[in-house]
Amino acid sequence: MTDLSMFYSEPVFRPPSEGNSLLLTVSIGCSFRCTFCYPYRHKKFSIRNIGDIKRDIDISKKLYGDSIRKIFLLDGNAFISKPDKLVEISNYCYQQHKNLQRVSAYAHANDIIGKSDEDLMRIAKSGLTMVYLGIETGDNDLLKTINKKTTAENLIKAAQKLHKSGIILSGTIILGLAGNNPELSKKHAISTAKLINEMNPIKSQIWYISALSLMLPPGTEIKKDVKEGIFTPLNQKDTLKELNNILENISDDLHGCVFRSNHASNYLALKGILAKDKDDLIQKVKYGLSHPESLRPEYYRGL
Ligand code: SF4
Known part of the structure; x- marks a missing residue:
């Protein structure tokens, strides 16, 4: 009997917006080691x-027929x-899945800037968009x-290369990453807003920035720093102040940027287009600050 199971290395993680996507293992683990x-x-x-990847694509075709829209x-x-x-890989995915509309992946900035503009355009043209x-x-x-x-400079370069190639950028920022230190929190907020401003595409196109709030899962270096008193997490109120600081420093020239903070780790779920909805988003954060009962409680936050 033929084995019709695709290969997965547990645990498996994917962005929330890929909840209905077919998950295809191309690499195992991550070549980086971020502390959080x-x-x-x-x-x-x-x-x-x-060969193994294509075998999985063949199996997915047998398992799901023509129902796959995203991989x-x-x-x-x-x-x-x-x-x-x-x-x-992308070409083969489209060849096997007739109704496929998008292939996507996680990337580190170095994975993007290490590729030429021509290569990124070829990747986009193949449907990895x-x-x-x-x-x-x-x-x-x-x-x-x-x-x-x-570095911030390389992150901006990576974003601009993606914009130029036609691959849609979906970036994440982490609230609370600088910990409970007002000066560092402000520096994190202002530098992050500046970086987002510099990621602004030249031409009109859609791109995404999502804010997560720092979680402290066991086994991470940042969790160890908390236990050792080296890192103190930012509280709910100051996390919102940090978010407010980021939004206030977003340039009015930003365009096409879908901003979201609807990840389960956040205290306040927001969605809007920057910079068009900037004032509205700031008002919502201010409301959350003055009405803490409207915020997601600490124990409901999750990954
Ligand atoms: S945050 Fe991203 S780049 Fe860093 S270790 Fe995790 S998956 Fe890898």
Whole structure:
């Protein structure tokens, strides 16, 4: 009897918006080690060979017929794969799944800036049209502290390269990442707003920025820092103030940026287009600050 199970290396994580997507394992784990990130800590990083990936695509066709609309490439930074390989995977996904509309993946900034504009355009043309980029902060000191292995300048470069190629950018920032230190929190907020401003596309196109709030899962270095008294988490009120500070420093010239804070880790769920809805979003944050009973309680926050 033929084995019709696709390969997965547990635990498996995907962005909330990929909830209905077919998950396809292209790489295992993540080649980076950010201090706050836990899903891939116990996985040895590797990239699967094309034959195994194509076998999984064949199996998914047998399992789901023509019902697949979106495919998300696992794991933490599947976009590290060579351009030719990503194009081959994406082409094969569309070949097998007639109703496929999008292929997407997580990426680290270095996975993007390491590829030429021509290669990124080829990848976009193959149908891999969305990349989820962990921005976290625009503060270079904080990027170093969290072991992000990139800089604000490279994050901006990565975003602009994606815009130019036609691959849609979906970036995430993390509220509370600088901890309970007013000066550092302000620096994180202002640098992050500045970075978002500099990610503004030249031409009119849609892009996404989502805010998460820092969680402290067991086994992470940041959790260890909390236990050792090196890091104090930001409280609910100051997290909202940080969000307010980011929004207030967003340039009025920003366009096409869908801003969301509807992730389960957040105290306040927001959605709007920046900079068009900036004032409205700020008013909602201010309301949350003056009506804490309207916010998501600490015990309801989750990943
Ligand atoms: S690059 Fe992303 S997935 Fe990899 S360790 Fe950092 S936060 Fe986690």
